[in-house]
Amino acid sequence: MTGTPPRERIAVRExxxxxxxxxxxxxxxLHGDNAAAASLPVVRQESRTFIAADGDDVVGLVVATFVDYGLExxxxxxxxxxxxxxRGTGTGTSLLEECRAWLRGLGAEVVVRGGDEHQLVAG
Structure with a gap:
């Protein structure tokens, strides 16, 4: 391939x-003219863990992350x-509703699920 630098010359850094x-x-x-709004390399990122409790018993949890680098x-x-x-009692739905409200409050336009279906266990 003409013009392709040898891999050993490529440096990866923060x-x-x-x-x-x-x-x-x-x-x-990726984003056309909207790319000018990007704040990279500055990224605003926050994470939260919410639990569902029945008295002193923790019966569920959701971990969520918010990411903003100036675009979406x-x-x-x-x-x-x-x-x-x-499971099947609405506990997972309640956790997701709280999670979505927190993310919307920070300005999230989209909420996606990470991992695979085996990591998402709720009712």
Whole structure:
């Protein structure tokens, strides 16, 4: 391949503020003119763990992450689990509703589920 640098010449490193213009140029391939709004390499990211409790008993949890790098803020459900004896009672739905409200409050436009179906265990 003509013009392709040998792999050993490619350096991978953490981005820094001096890379901002080059990052925007690359993001234009994905987002067109909206790429100028990107705040990379600065990323706003927060995570929360919410639990469902019945008195002192913790019967479910959801772990969520919010990510915003200036384009389309989004949320991700990382983990969702409800104890087997509480599945089918709406506990998982209540956890997801609380999670979605938190993410919307931060400005998430989309909420996606991470992992695979075996990691999402709720009722």
């Amino acid at each position: 981005a820094n503020p001096g890379d901002a213009a080059a990052i925007v140029q690359l993001l234009r391939h 803020p989004y949320g991700m459900v990382e983990e969702l689990v409800v104890s087997p004896e509480r």
